[in-house]
Amino acid sequence: MLLGTQLRRLREDAGITPDQAGYEIRASRSKISRLEHGRVSFKHRDVADLLTLYGVTDEQTRAGLLALVEQANAQGWWSKYSDILPDWFEAYLGLEAAATLIRTFELQFVNGLFQTQGYARAVTVLGHKSAPAEEIDRRVSLRMKRQDLLDSPDAPRVWSVMDEAALRRPVGGPQVMREQLERLIEAADLPNVTIQVVPFRRGGHAGAGGSFTVLRFRQADLPDVAYIEQLTSALYLERRNDVDHYLEVMNRLSAEALTPVGTTRFLKEIIRET
Amino acid sequence: MTSGTPPADGPELQDPPDGDHPTFDTSVAHVARIYDYWLGGKDNYAVDRAAGDAAVQAYPDLIHSVRSNRAFLARAVHYLAAEAGIRQFLDIGTGIPTAPNTHEIAQAVSAASRVVYVDNDPIVLAHARALLTGAPEGATDYLDADLRDTGTILDRAAQTLDFSQPVAVVLMAILHLIPDTDDPYGIVAQFTGAVPAGSYLALSQIASDIDAKAVAEARDQVGRYMPVKQTYRSHPEVMRFFDGMEMVEPGLVPVPKWRPAPAAEAAMPSALWGGVARKR
Numbered sequence: 001m002l003l004g005t006q007l008r009r010l011r012e013d014a015g016i017t018p019d020q021a022g023y024e025i026r027a028s029r030s031k032i033s034r035l036e037h038g039r040v041s042f043k044h045r046d047v048a049d050l051l052t053l054y055g056v057t058d059e060q061t062r063a064g065l066l067a068l069v070e071q072a073n074a075q076g077w078w079s080k081y082s083d084i085l086p087d088w089f090e091a092y093l094g095l096e097a098a099a100t101l102i103r104t105f106e107l108q109f110v111n112g113l114f115q116t117q118g119y120a121r122a123v124t125v126l127g128h129k130s131a132p133a134e135e136i137d138r139r140v141s142l143r144m145k146r147q148d149l150l151d152s153p154d155a156p157r158v159w160s161v162m163d164e165a166a167l168r169r170p171v172g173g174p175q176v177m178r179e180q181l182e183r184l185i186e187a188a189d190l191p192n193v194t195i196q197v198v199p200f201r202r203g204g205h206a207g208a209g210g211s212f213t214v215l216r217f218r219q220a221d222l223p224d225v226a227y228i229e230q231l232t233s234a235l236y237l238e239r240r241n242d243v244d245h246y247l248e249v250m251n252r253l254s255a256e257a258l259t260p261v262g263t264t265r266f267l268k269e270i271i272r273e274t
Numbered sequence: 275m276t277s278g279t280p281p282a283d284g285p286e287l288q289d290p291p292d293g294d295h296p297t298f299d300t301s302v303a304h305v306a307r308i309y310d311y312w313l314g315g316k317d318n319y320a321v322d323r324a325a326g327d328a329a330v331q332a333y334p335d336l337i338h339s340v341r342s343n344r345a346f347l348a349r350a351v352h353y354l355a356a357e358a359g360i361r362q363f364l365d366i367g368t369g370i371p372t373a374p375n376t377h378e379i380a381q382a383v384s385a386a387s388r389v390v391y392v393d394n395d396p397i398v399l400a401h402a403r404a405l406l407t408g409a410p411e412g413a414t415d416y417l418d419a420d421l422r423d424t425g426t427i428l429d430r431a432a433q434t435l436d437f438s439q440p441v442a443v444v445l446m447a448i449l450h451l452i453p454d455t456d457d458p459y460g461i462v463a464q465f466t467g468a469v470p471a472g473s474y475l476a477l478s479q480i481a482s483d484i485d486a487k488a489v490a491e492a493r494d495q496v497g498r499y500m501p502v503k504q505t506y507r508s509h510p511e512v513m514r515f516f517d518g519m520e521m522v523e524p525g526l527v528p529v530p531k532w533r534p535a536p537a538a539e540a541a542m543p544s545a546l547w548g549g550v551a552r553k554r
Binding site for chain 1: 300314316317319320396397399400401403404405407416
């Protein structure tokens with residue numbers, strides 16, 4: 001996904017059509033499209049040839065992009081969940097695993113990275129009303145497994161801003177919600193996690209458009225990716241103009257929200273009231 | 275969270291009052307975001323990149339200049355922590371976090387180091403609070419204040435720093451934002467006056483007498499995108515900030531020449547004066 005979008009950006013910047021690119025690596029136009037959407041595995045030599053065609057000559061940049069080939073081809077831990085994972089979300093898991101900074105804004109629900117099992121189950125049931133119990137279990141288990149990221153050796157920094165609504169809506173009932181709020185306080189104590197709440201009393205805020213995530217990667221020449229989830233698909237934006245806009249809204253939200261210290265105090269207040 | 279022993283009500287004061295939204299304008303360039311762009315960061319917008327590029331066009335050594343300023347910050351803080359034994363830092367004009375940051379360098383030498391970051395930009399502060407979280411043994415705090423509000427800064431910093439013990443006051447590439455009419459010398463003297471003997475001042479300032487023509491042109495280019503007046507100062511003018519203090523070797527020099535780590539660094543061009551001095 002990450003490598004694919006980079007290849008597309010580089011190809012477009014170089015003014016090269018998918019047909020021309022396909023010709024260069026002895027493949028079809030649709031192969032290029034599949035590569036750029038991360039649907040097929042990459043060959044080191046093909047990527048090297050494409051980079052040359054796109055005029056990427058700087059050794060460091062080439063090395064950085066070629067290093068992504070292995071990463072892109074490696075099977076993620078989530079591959080065994082492929083039966084319940086839509087393509088559009090599988091791509092997100094790949095990005096999440098590669099990110100160094102994950103910034104999220106949540107309007108309705110607590111972010112998946114911080115959900116307790118009880119809360120995750122309640123959210124999953126809401127989204128998959130007619131799914132058999134077994135499938136619900138697998139979906140919850142996938143979400144729990146995803147949280148291993150938070151204390152992995154290469155853990156990204158996660159900076160999450162939540163609307164008070166996400167904390168007040170008692171998903172799964174008051175008991176589940178109380179445990180969820182306690183989990184948030186614990187998570188906020190992790191050295192790589194920052195949680196901020198935008199309380200109702202602040203009035204309207206910059207995030208009225210809905211929940212979204214901005215992912216940042218270590219490589220200097222990889223742009224941030226804004227991720228917006230929809231019901232049956234997701235948007236991945238990596239054009240600078242789009243990302244700038246999401247980053248700006250995220251920055252305003254972070255400045256409008258309570259500080260991390262104030263947020264922990266606020267969470268404790270809500271627990272008392274829940 | 276942000277510190278081992280946060281002052282009882284200190285950080286609470288940082289929450290803006292209800293209904294009072296912080297104001298920012300992303301249609302004009304912003305000094306911290308342009309700086310982030312020059313440093314290779316990703317927290318900047320089109321207008322900042324345009325301003326940054328225009329300035330670099332006018333003064334091609336500018337990128338070296340700002341990067342060597344960041345390296346000077348790292349060397350100066352390391353010197354203060356490792357050689358001068360300083361455990362308290364007041365870093366005013368924090369900017370958008372760029373590793374290594376002051377608390378990381380200081381707390382690598384002594385985890386108990388206490389650092390107060392001060393900035394007047396709400397977005398910079400949000401980044402500082404989220405990303406500049408220090409060692410649990412030490413303390414890291416964040417103040418929303420303008421450099422000119424010396425009383426506010428000193429009062430609030432006193433909740434985290436002990437002003438009966440030596441403090442390093444760190445003012446990196448910020449004094450050019452204080453015009454002479456706002457009494458920059460008086461401001462700096464307020465800080466050096468508030469700290470005890472054995473304290474330090476570490477400072478850098480954009481020069482008016484290094485590559486003067488190109489640097490002035492770069493300033494005017496940035497000025498087309500950002501309504502902020504910038505005042506650059508000469509070597510004697512910058513020396514005045516250290517009045518009555520004892521300069522640490524090698525004195526006030528272009529920032530790459532201040533105790534360069536690889537010797538090659540010293541040869542890099544830079545249009546900033548930098549120095550460290552001890553209060554007698």
